Amino acid sequence: MKEIVVISGKGGTGKTTIAASFAALAENAVMADCDVDASDLHLILRPVIKTGNRFFCGHEAEIRKNDCISCGACLANCRFEAVKMNGDVAGEAEFSIDASACDGCGACVYLCPVKAIDFHSRYCGEWFVSDTRFGPMVHAVLAPGAENSGKLVNLVRMNAKKTAEETGGNIIITDGPPGIGCPVISSVTGADAVLAVAEPTLSGLHDLRRIMELARHFGIRTLVCVNRSDMNTGISEEIEKLSAESGAVFAGRIPYDDEINRAHDGGISIIEHGKGESVGRIREVWNETRRNI
Amino acid sequence: MSTGTGSKTAGKIFTVAVASGKGGTGKTTVAISMALCAETDVQLLDCDVEEPNAHILLKPSIQGNEHVSMPVPFLDEAKCTGCGKCSGICAFNAIVFLKKPLFLPDLCHSCGLCMKVCPGKAIMEKPRHIGILEIGAKGDVGFVSGCLDIGIASSPALIRAVRKQSKNAGLEIIDCPPGTACSFVTSVKDSDFVLLVTEPTRFGLHDMTLAIKVIKQLKLPFGVLVNKSISDDDCIGKYCSSEKIPLLMRIPDDRSIAEAYSRGVDLMEVKPELKDGFLKMIDAVRAIAEEDGGK
Amino acid sequence: MKIALSTSGHCLGSPVESRFGRASRFIIYDLEKEIFEVLDNKVNMNAPQGAGVQAAANVLIAEVKVVITGHCGPKAFNLLKNAGVSVYLAEGISVSEAIKLYQSNSLKKQESADVDGHWQ
Structure with a gap:
């Protein structure tokens, strides 16, 4: 069983678009949404919840x-x-x-x-095992304002693995959190590969460097793709060069595509939507990813 | 004002926290544009201490640095009786006890409880460096940014330090971290208004509703700005009118804006015609906050 | 000499658990007497943070000289190292197999912290 985690450093680069597409393209997969802070994958995969569990972490004081x-x-x-x-x-x-x-x-x-002060366990969210049209999915929601998403991420990944073992799944596709902090580390440690989705902006390049450094630190095979690559072809080229120099696999460029929002508005992935320039390119990124894990 | 702290109401400071549940919606772009447009005394505080990006677009000149530290415990071995009480009460597992306590500053939240419960008064505190504040300006716009040291997990402490740099007058704009976790809460807390920057997609709408849940819990007045807007009749517009949330401004989806951003050029330089819109929005925000405060 | 193995089960046939601090329990095995005891780690398994260091403290109190686990984070690793305890890596095998491999010098010794808890 293999595990690929889609990450981004910067938020809003199209991580979930790619993860949802991979879910549609893969066979025999289990999906995990580790972006527990602001999870979106369920909007496309529309999971039907089978089991739900409350998640408690840490304490909070209350005066009687x-x-x-x-x-x-x-x-x-x-x-x-x-x-x-x-x-x-x-x-x-x-x-x-x-x-x-x-x-x-x-x-x-x-x-x-x-x-006179009680010290309750703090309710921090919920996690679920669900069914989707592409296979099982494990996902979670962090309670508003709650902390310690790293631990919830761990729970999601552990249960995705368990589900894959039980259902004979051969690949886990994980939608990771943005940033480079604790929840990201919890999402990637021990995975077979990460795919970093970068956008061709100065901030995007800055954040990609940090996320690649993190993947290297943990010795995880890294793939890179550029989303909305035609927004700035100069920086897109720089990203391709950067991934070659740092030993990552460059998995492809995905052009800006209006159809992606249309697909998502309809609650389906761009792959199922079937229209738009990005469809073929995302397929290529998936094939490249599959070859490398 | 119901939401301001005492010291703030004394001065005439007005704090707008610019936030967004989702990353990549243009939060920093909006925060900077507001600062550049405002004609009163204005200060921009970058509270996204894990990924501070405001300086890339604003390009301020930095006039000074300030080191930020938090207190962590250390042991006076001669006084320690080896009772182990400190380790037992630490909620963060930050004290390992093997005959004597060993303090792990990486895990410490600086609550001070171990020091207070130590029967032999053997625990004292010393400062630990957690990050640097950069203080500067771009023209009339004051700028403060916090940068967390590598390997430090306590963003809220540094965010609090950034917010303490607040001047006691004029307009204060806070560039908040993404998400809805505690660093977001620390950044928006006690502000006079929260401006949520979102984009008209399914993801944008969903993540905005998550942020709204937290803001409602904090009882702060808020409104919405739609970035990359294509139509007035989008999912955000519909949501706002059904929930009676003020939709304060729309920035059109314009490729030239995205391209300028990719090169690190700020919005006001590409689209100076938006200035009027920003000024009107700032006025509207003040009016809503005052009305809310009057309740 | 005693050694500690992280495990999800209760006996020598149970698998070695890949995580150290958040392992369900530890088997403390005495190489000379060939007996073992089970050390519950539930408290640390559910801790919001600092699971690794507290688990390390517990195996140190049990006076082990060797730890066998899948991954050991830097804080726990340094604590064990400073106390003269060596960490060996094993995964996907049973506790008894791991003990055999250790005795035949076939396990890889961890030289530095391989998984960092809060790397930024």
Whole structure:
């Protein structure tokens, strides 16, 4: 079983477009959406959820109003500006925790003289195993404003692997998160290859360099493709050169194509849509990717 | 104003956080254009500390740097009794206990709890470098940007440092990180208005609704700007009118804008005719925020 | 001498688990006495962060000299190394096979941290 992760460094380069196309082109695949922060793959693959699981991570503090003696120790001990004081004088004011600012350190909980603060597990999202017209899919949503997407990404990947083992899938196609931070690292470690989708802009080039460095650091085979390549052919060439120089496989250029949005508006991949200049090129990128893993 | 902090309401600062659930929608382009168009005192804060890109388009001259650190614990071995309490209470697994505690600054969130619970007062704190602030200007536009040190996982601490550079007057524009996680929350928190930059695609709409969920939880007034707009009757327009969300501006889908961006040229240089639109939007944003504050 | 192996199961026939800090449990195997005990790692498996270092601390308390696992992150690796514990890599085989391979010097020793936890 092989695992290919589609990543991008910069957001908005067309990662999900490519991942959805790969899902349509592959045979016997399992799909994983690791962009748990802002997942979009489900808009195209339209999964039917079979099982859903809640995801808890870390803690959050909550003051029990009835037990609080309004001493203000929590306010003094919180370094995250998460304790709100409603009123002017300790002893009378009402104290509460702003969950969106609470870091879950537990300082207020341990240091409360009357132990009036609870420390709940923090609800951080949900993950699902689903069916799609292209095969099984594992995906997740992070609760609004929740942190620790790296751990949720791990859960998605583990369950995608498990699903592939159970269903005899031979390839896992993963839509990765943007950036180069913790969730990206969680998405790529141990994968067979990454495909970096770059856009030909100065920022795109800057971010591609960083993401390629990351892939090299982890010793993962790297492929690169340029999306909307005709927007700036000079930078597109530079990207092709950069991937050759750094030992990556250049998998192709995909031209700007209005049809992609039309396909997505209809809830289908550009491959199924079948119209547009990009269709053939994405096919070529897929074939090149398949040859290299 | 319901959303401003005390110190801010005292001055006449007005803070607009420019955000977008999805990456690549033109958030930075919009933030910079607003800063360049505004005729009041204006300052741009780049809070996208993992991928700070605003300087590429704004090209400010940097006048100074400021180092940002956060406190991390260290041990006075002579006083340590080896009780292990510090390791037991650390919510971040940042203290390994093998006869004596070993502090792992990479994992530390600087909450200070270990220091406070240590019965022998054997734990003290020292600063740890997490990043650099670059402070400068482009013409009348003040500029502050934070750049996180390699390998540091605590963006919110640096974002808070960028936001502390806020002047207490004029217009303040925050270029927020993408996504909806805690670095986004730290960036938009306590602003007077959140401007969501989106594009009229299925993905753009979906990611915008995720950001709106968080902004509603934070009880901040917000509005939408559609970038790469093709038709007034798109999915974003329909969503905004059904949800009664103010749609404040549309920037047309224009290849020359995308090409200029690819070369690092800012929008105001290619499309100076949009200036009027930006100024009207800033006025509209102020009006909405004031009305919201009056509630 | 005792060695620790990360595993998803409970016995010597169970597979070696590829992750160290977030392994389900560890088998602590005594090479001389040929007996083992099972060390539960559930707390670290679900930790928001720092699973590796706390798992390392636990195997150090169990006084092992060798760790066998699939991947060991830099923080845990450095902690083990500083305490004089060697890390060997094994994956896709059972605990008992890994022990045999270790005894015949056929496992690859990890010289540096191969998977970085928070690389940017």
